Amino acid sequence: MKDKHHPRRSFLQKSLIGTAALLSPTALFSSENKVDFQALANNLPLKLGIAGYSFVNFNIDQSLAMMKRMDVRYLCIKDFHLPYSSTVEQIDAFHKKLASYQVTGYAVGPIYMKTKEEIDKAFEYAKRVSVDLIIGIPLVEDLSYVAEKAKAYQIRYAIHNHGPEDKIYPNASVIMQHIKGLNPYMGLCFDMGHNMRDGQDPIKDLIRYKDRIFDLHLKNVTAADANGKTCELGRGVINIPAFVKALQKIKYAGSCSLEFEKDMKDPLAGLAESVGYFRGVVDSLGK
16 A cells, blocks of 8 residues: 555655665766766755764765765755864865865854853854854843844854753744744754654644744654654655645745764765655655
8 A cells, every 4th residue: 555644665766866875986977877966956946955963973074975975065064074263274175175075065053052152153153164054052041142143244043943852942933932023034943853853743833934944954753752763864754745845835945954863973874865765755746
């Protein structure tokens, strides 16, 4: 019987694109196996990226090599790849390295900020890195200050939700209650998986808060409760085809960045499978 909620079989052929990334470079680009990843990427209406935390156990060269094999072109930059103390020269060299892999660093974070001094440093860091988006976790009492800085720097600020373990920002609705009266530079980094783990509906919340969702941590989870764990995109409880339809409906313009918190010392197989599944879903739904 066909499972209408998880139509994996219909996406199997497309998912092989992600699996192809696991071949050796020679095999991947041989005449028998060659896949036109660039044409595929150019035709996608949604930007697929990687949240830097997925590569916490790898240096930037190793991380970019994996991104190249999957042909993913957007990276949210974490400080273990580009420290907060980096000079302009170091940042320039970092961007040149990304460019050599045809990758764009589109945001920085998540960054935890417990003092106004840390907020100031984060905005100065983002300015030096030349991005217009910070993913952050500030204290509630500092939100007005963050909003002032975001407006002054013309840098959007997206608060990340972390599920039921997070007593401050467990889900998107809680964040929206805190920022609804603040300027439009304040928004969400919508972690759909953690939102689901907190008993929320990620599809309804995506549509409900579309104007304030600046970034998306794309993931699936094994259960809709605190026991849920990150899993490959096509294997969890979130209806990914319905979620992608919602992204298309709201004309989401941000990055859909995979945050893969499983097998973190060997993430390529799971990431590649998730990339292939996502591209298969998007392709099957049409442009």
